[in-house]
Amino acid sequence: SRRWLSSTSGGGLFPGSCSTTSSRNMSLGLSNHRLSCCVNTLLQTLNATWELADILEKWKPAGGRAEDNVPFQLKRVLKMMQEDLPHPAPHQDFLHCLDRNRIRLSTQHDADEVFLSILDFIQLQMDERTLALEIQSLYKISVETQVQCLQCNNVQTRNSHLLSLPLHIKEDRNSLKDCMISFFEQQELRGIDCCFCAQCEAKTPTKQGVKLCSLPQILCIQLKRFRNIHGFTHKLNCRFLFSLQNDCRYILYAVVVHSGGAMFGHYTAYVRHRVNHRWFYADDSRVSHVRLNLGTAYMLMYRKDPKEVDQLPDLSG
Numbered sequence: 490s491r492r493w494l495s496s497t498s499g500g501g502l503f504p505g506s507c508s509t510t511s512s513r514n515m516s517l518g519l520s521n522h523r524l525s526c527c528v529n530t531l532l533q534t535l536n537a538t539w540e541l542a543d544i545l546e547k548w549k550p551a552g553g554r555a556e557d558n559v560p561f562q563l564k565r566v567l568k569m570m571q572e573d574l575p576h577p578a579p580h581q582d583f584l585h586c587l588d589r590n591r592i593r594l595s596t597q598h599d600a601d602e603v604f605l606s607i608l609d610f611i612q613l614q615m616d617e618r619t620l621a622l623e624i625q626s627l628y629k630i631s632v633e634t635q636v637q638c639l640q641c642n643n644v645q646t647r648n649s650h651l652l653s654l655p656l657h658i659k660e661d662r663n664s665l666k667d668c669m670i671s672f673f674e675q676q677e678l679r680g681i682d683c684c685f686c687a688q689c690e691a692k693t694p695t696k697q698g699v700k701l702c703s704l705p706q707i708l709c710i711q712l713k714r715f716r717n718i719h720g721f722t723h724k725l726n727c728r729f730l731f732s733l734q735n736d737c738r739y740i741l742y743a744v745v746v747h748s749g750g751a752m753f754g755h756y757t758a759y760v761r762h763r764v765n766h767r768w769f770y771a772d773d774s775r776v777s778h779v780r781l782n783l784g785t786a787y788m789l790m791y792r793k794d795p796k797e798v799d800q801l802p803d804l805s806g
Contacts, residue, residue: 517570517578518774523594525584526773530756531604532566532580533771534743534790537760538707542567544624551616559610560621562586577774600745600756600788601653601711608652628652628709631702638686639677639694645687648702653709653788664730665710665789673699708739708791715751724751726785738793745788756787 519529535541545564555561562583570578588594590610592603608628615621630651637644656668675698678684683692714725724747742761747754757772759781770779 517572517574518771518776519570519580520577521773522581522584524596525580525594526756527598527600527603528584528587528592529580529773530745530758530771531600531607532570532583533758533760534745534788535563535607536567536570537743537763538627538790538792539763540627540706541624542571544620544627548615548617548620553616556582557586557589558614559583559586559590559607560615563607563611597753600747601655604709604788605652625652627705627707629703629705630654630708633700633702635675635698635700636684637696638684638689639696641686641688641693643686643688653711655711655713657713658725658727658729660725660727663727668712673701704793706793708793710789710791712787712789714747714785714787722751724754724785729786739791740794741789742792743790744786745790747785747787 519525519532521529542564545560545567548560548564550558550561566578566580566583569580572578584594587603587607590606592598592606608625611624612621615624630653632649632651634647634649635644636646654669654672656665656672658668675696677694677696679694684695684697685691686693686695712729716723716725744759746757746759748757749755757770759768759770759779761768768779768781770777
């Protein structure tokens with residue numbers, strides 16, 4: 490039978506051989522500059538997405554204000570993170586570039602929102618459209634939304650795409666498989682949620698569902714842990730079982746973790762090394778080799794790679 494990479498969250502951190510210095514076997518750390526742990530963590534996951542860096546390396550910018558260009562600064566910082574330096578990689582130019590593009594320093598940010606903003610800036614600011622679209626295709630999840638009127642049975646369809654898959658989790662034990670099934674199952678919309686039916690020329694009760702058309706090379710999943718209850722934001726710190734089963738096989742290579750509460754917290758990352766396949770834990774400037782045992786995971790990064798899946802052991806906590 491097929492073997493799938495899986496992991497469970499909800500445990501602590503069990504370090505193996507721990508080090509805070511640079512090494513050719515691990516990624517460079519990034520210093521926390523004015524509450525930059527969110528961006529630091531995303532840079533670690535983007536650095537582990539070597540397909541992105543390879544495309545950026547082919548890009549030769551035509552000119553313009555490089556200090557304000559997010560993809561240009563991203564290309565620079567990812568290249569520096571690969572160098573064998575005895576100190577954290579210099580990334581303040583990238584942080585200030587984001588700040589000039591309205592992702593402000595000294596501000597708490599949502600990791601998924603910043604991730605999607607960076608992908609948007611790549612599409613807006615890269616002057617070579619072919620490469621920009623190639624980057625988008627790395628993450629592009631093609632879906633078809635179907636809306637069926639429950640009065641006349643007229644069906645309207647709309648094709649669109651997502652760059653990350655938002656999955657709602659529950660307060661009890663969750664699994665990735667169950668949350669994905671819930672995301673794609675049909676829902677009835679009634680009352681104030683009724684949709685306009687062109688055939689009935691009125692808002693009517695409808696049934697709405699999302700159909701998956703294609704999956705990308707890099708599958709990013711956001712676990713929606715935050716809830717607005719009676720005007721207050723709450724965070725769900727429940728356990729979550731990672732397993733992914735589909736016609737396409739994927740391996741987990743990076744995880745964004747959020748610790749703390751809804752109003753204040755800290756982001757860290759687990760990333761899997763490209764060459765030796767070891768897992769490293771990145772907490773700002775501190776990077777250490779670990780056995781994977783996750784806390785409250787917030788974003789999951791999977792890579793489609795059927796050749797490697799059968800060679801990997803299952804990881805569980």
